[in-house]
Amino acid sequence: MIGAVAAVWIWCRDLAWLRLDPDSWICVVGLGLVYYLGRPWKLLEVCDRVRLKPWVIASILLLAGLGLVFNATVLLALSWAWALDAVFVHTIAGYQQGERRHLWVFAWLAFPWLILDGALIGWAFRYSGAWCAAQLLSLGGFAVSWHGVHVYLGDLPMEVDAHCAGLRTLQAMLLIGGALVYQRFPSNAGFYRMWGLIVGFAWLANMLRIVGISLLAIYGGPDLAMGVWHGWSGLIAVAVMFALMSAFIKLVGHSL
Template sequence: MECFKGVFGDVSNGHTLSTGLPGGAAPGIWSERWRLAAIPREEMLRLLFVSVMVGLLYVMFHFLGNTVENVQSRSAFQWMFARWRDKISFGADYSHGYLIPFVSLGVLWYKRRELFAATRRINYLGLGVVVMALAMHWLGAKMQQTRISLMSLILLLWGIPFYLLGWQTAKLLIFPCAYLIFCIPLNFLDTLAFPLRMFASTTSAQFLNSIGIAAVQRGSAIFSGASGFEFDVADPCSGLRSLLAMTALTAVYAYFTQKTLLKKWLLFLCSIPLAVFGNVARITTIAMMAEAFGQQVALGIYHDYSGYILFAAAIALMVALGSLFNMNYREQFEKWKSSLFART
């Protein structure tokens, strides 16, 4: 046992084992029975406590998360998964929900060094957040509003580390926890489908007339007597799906690329007009294709694949806007001015 003293410390009497690892790795405890380094008792208790907390959260929201009457499951998770898969009532508008937790986990992994380096201390404001989240869950259960219960789960996922680890850790967890809101099917957003349909059809008809294609709008339908095309902007073509997907994508892009909180929010808000006008461009180009090649071509292969093309264009515009927001205009102006005077 003497040979281990130099690197591992005195382990002959079950004393603390110094790992000798770079970066100040946490010490272990030497197990005389197994002749191996074991997890320290403090760390084991912490892992046990975290496991119990996770288990309690799962039990609470799996068995007591959905109180809507005449349902097959009481699980808030199964309620949410069913709406992600629902292509009839929701038109697959929330099918991107499967990806959202993985994005949040990716952000946590990216921030792992900052999370481990953060100062840890009990913060009783976090306890207030936990109490408020539990009250939200009780309120959601009483109102039979599973969405409120899922919101409370997100608040608990943020409030518990806030209470146990302090504000520095909670500050780093704000975005990955808040991003989980994109998982929740928010039914009030469905009411936007009709206004989006009307805006898209009105704007598209006006643009078509401005470029010389005679188009008449009646409700959400657009038709032309000259070329004979006629189509209706239905609910799946309202642009709500692309709006939800675009805002979710822009949120994480702005978080990683923008330098200030104001720029992050500004780029995120720009995703809304980008998605809306991207849908208008899709409807307009469908009408243009119908004018040039006939309605069958326009409502066939072009209708099926144009959404991907214009969504890619919206992403390119998002990246361009992000670059413009990060540009140092004073520095660019000085470079332009110096190059201009150098030529003269």
């Protein structure tokens, strides 16, 4: 009960995510992944009152305290995920020895901290994505010029704005990619080593999204590019990332 109240409080303490991206609530699916990937759930036969080690309690409280001081949802979410992991160690049979120790990552990603605290990450995605998209379009023979997060397709200006940062889709991609990796790489080294590739594939999918929107603007006009297809492009980017990640794991995952 305390954990549920704490989770709701972390979500509700800063409702700026409603203004930045009302659909950010989708990341709560991370908790569903915790349940699904962790099956079967079985309580320990001897389940006394949970007694956490002092250093674990201190670490959880330190993260929560820093999150409050610096108004960092990412730290509050991390403290909650760590506390959940610590409780599971003392209550769930086979949890401590198995790959389920990785489930804290999905609990951490079940909060909107990327939307609230990830402005720098979003800017990096926009800046680098705009540059790479401009280079690809230029190689394709299009008249393109690049200025920061602005791409000019001939006389047609395009801005890779905050919505194209892909933070909501990035969080969805991290959850999907993480689920694929969890099932393929149960060991500690394999699971955590793959997260750099997950971010890389997420960036690639987002960059291809920018290229796709640019091509729509060139051939169909800006109204088409910024209309319904702009919204659908986020889902397409997630599907592309899923396909790329699945293919990569199938082809070379065994050697990692």
